[in-house]
Amino acid sequence: MKKYVSILFIGFNLFVYSQNKISGTITNTKHEPLTDVVVYIEKLQKGTSTDENGYYELRNLPNSPIKITISYIGYKTHVKTINLQQNDEVIDFMLDEAVYKMDEVVISTPFNKLQSENAIKVELLKINDIAKSGSPTLIEAITNIPGVDMIAKGTGVTKPVIRGLSMTNILLLNNGVKMENFQFSENHPFIIDEFGIDHIEVIKGPASLLYGSDAVGGVINTVKERPAPEGKIIGDYNAQYHSNTEGFVTNLGVKGSSKDFYWGIRGGLKTHADYKDGNYKFVPNTRFEEYSLKTNIGLKKTFGVFNLYYDYNRPKLGMSVGDVIPLVTKKGREPKYWYQDLTSHLISSKNTLFLNDYKVDVNIAYQLNNRKLQTDDSKPFFEMTDMDLNTFSYEVKTHLPSTDKSEYLVGIQGANKTNRNNDAPNHVIPDADVDDFSVFGLAQYTFFDDLKTQAGIRYDYRSITTEAEADKEAIDEDYSNFSTSIGATYQMNENFLFRTNFASAYRTPNIAELTQDGMHGARYEQGNPELDSQRSYEIDLSVHFHSKNLMLDLSGFHNNINDYIFIAPTNETTESGDKIYKYAQTDAKIYGAEFITDCQPYEWLNLNLSYAYIVGKQNNDSRLPFIPQNKLRFNIKFTKEKIASLTNFYFKIGGLYASKQDNPAMFETETDSYFLLNSGIGTDVKWAKQLVSISIQVNNLLNEIYIDHLSTLKGMNYNNIGRNITATLKIPFDIK
Known part of the structure; x- marks a missing residue:
C-alpha cells in the first residue's frame, strides 16, 4: 500500500x-x-x-x-x-x-451517470423524503423503496433487506465506506443515522464487482450533504416528536465555504420510549437512544479535492427478549436491562487528484467499533459481551482517458479487520483477523448514441484467521473469487428505455458462521468451519417509459445462489434443553419483480403506485428465511406553490397493503395480510423574516393491529407499532 x-x-x-x-x-x-x-x-x-x-x-x-x-x-x-x-x-x-420526475445522478456506480444511463438498477431517496416519512430510524425510512424491506426487533433494532437478502449479503456504505458493525445477526444493526446526508442510493442486486464480498444482494450508500455555497456560512436546526414512542429527535448543523476551503459540523440526539401497538399495549424494552457527531473539512484546488470526515455514533438499544419481560413492567425511556451499548468512530478521507486526462481517487478509512451487551444484575458476569472491531480500508481508482463514447476505470481495494474480545468472557465470536485485497477494471462504451454498455471483472482475495478457544478450534482459511458484470441500456426513443444486466457475486462465510458454538441471544448457535463461499448469478431486466406527465417502470430479476448459507433449527438440544441451530448450505434461488408508476396529470396532483413481488426458496422447494411479504404501496399528493402566506404546501395520503405470507421457512410461521393507511401535511412559512418548514405525518392512521413477517418479535406474540403522529420542524439559517 x-x-x-x-x-x-x-x-x-x-x-x-x-x-x-x-x-x-x-x-x-x-x-x-x-x-x-x-x-x-x-x-x-x-x-x-x-x-x-x-x-x-x-x-x-x-x-x-x-x-x-x-x-x-x-x-x-x-x-x-x-x-x-x-x-x-x-x-x-x-x-x-419533465414534470413527472427529475433524473438524478448516481455516484455509487463507477462512472457517476444518470439513473437512466446505468445498467445496474439504482434507486434514490432524498433527505427531505426521509425526514417527512415519519419513521423513527433511517432503515425504516428506506423501506418505502420497492424491493427494500427490514428485519426488526421493535423500532430501534432494524436490519435492511434488499430483494430477500440481508445480514452479510448486503452492504451499507457511509459515504462510500463499508460499515463494519458486527452485522452477521438480525439483532446487530448498522450504526448509522440520517443526520448530515443529502440522499441515499440503493443498488438492487449483486454488486461485488464494485464492492467485493458481501454485496450479493445489493448496496445501500448514504451520501454526505454538499458543502455550503462559496463565501457563505449556513446552518439548519431540525426537530421531531413521535407521539407513539414519546420520541424526541433533534439535530443542529453549521457549514461554511470559502474559495478553497470548506467545513461542517453537526450533532444529533434521538430518544424513544417503548412503543405501543394497536391495542395501546406497550412492548417491553423496545426503547432506544442515540447520540451522534459529524464533522468534515475539505480543500479544493485545481490539482485536486481533499476531504476529511469524522463520524461518531453512540446508540443504546433495548432488546425485547424473554428474560427482560419480568423486569420491565411499565413503559419507560432509559435502557437499563438487556440492551446493546454500541460505539462507532469512523475517520475517512476521500480525495480526487487531477493529472491532465487522468483522475485518481484515493480513499482511506479507519473504523473503531465497540459492542457491549448489558444484561441485568441477576445474570452472572459471563453472560455479558464486550467486543472491539477495528477496520482499516483503502481504495485507489484511476479513471483513464475517456472520450464521448467510452470511459475506463481500474483500481485496487483492501482492508484489514481485527476483532478482539475484552474482559467479558462471553465470546460470541473469537479473536480474529480478516485481510482483503482486490483488483478490478470496468469499462463503458456507447454504440450508435442509444446503446450504452458496461462491463467489468474483479479478483478478490480474503484471509480469515481466528484464535483457538476452549469450545472453538482455530480457523485459518483463504478464499479467492472472481466477479463479473455485463449490462446495457438501450434508449429506443425519447420515451422508452430498456435495461439489462448480468452479474456474478460472492460472499465468504463470516466468522460467526464458521466458529459460533454457544448461546447467542435466546438460542444456541453452532457454526460450521467447512462452509464454502456463496456464489450468486443474477440477471435483471427492466423497461422504463416516461412522457411529460407519466413514468412507468417494470423490472424483473432472477438470482441463482450456489451454496447459500443459512441457519436453521435441528433436532438436537443442549444439556439444558435449548434447541441447537446450525449453519448449513444449499443451492437456492430468489426471483421477483417490481412495478412503479408515477403520474402527474395536473401541476398540483401527483399519483404514485408501486408493487414488489418476491419468492425465495431452496432447490428442493423449501422456503428461505426472512423473505418479506409481497407489498403494494400507493401515495396521492396535492401540492400548491403558494397559499396566502404559505409556500410549498402539500397534503398527501397513502397506504401499504402486505399480502399474506403463506410460504414460511422451516422455522417460521405464516403471517396474515395487513393494510396501513398514512397521511401527511406540510408547508414552508415565514416567521420573523425566517423561513420555517413544518410537517405532520400520521403513520398507521387507523391504528391497525398487525405483525409483519420480518418482525423478530413475532415469536413473542408482540404486534408492530400502532398509530404514530410525527411532527417535524426545520429551520434553515444564514450566518454569513
Missing part, C-alpha cells in the same frame, strides 16, 4: 495548475432564462446557481475531464463531460421539461 501512495504523491510534480473558468446561460426550450438552476461538479464539491438572467459561472477548474450536472425541478437533469483546454469557455444549456 505504501508503494502505491508514494507513486501518487510523486505524481504531484506532473500536475498542471490552471485558472480555468466556464460560464454560460441556461434556458428552457422557449429560450427563456431559468433562475436558480443548480450547476454542480460532484468531484470538485463545487457548484453555483443561475441568476435572474439564467447566467452561471464557475472558476478555478482543472485541465482534466470533469462532469458538470445541471438540475432544476420540473426539467430533465443534464450531465455533460467537459475537458477544458483554455482559460475561459462558454457553455450554454437548454433544458427540456
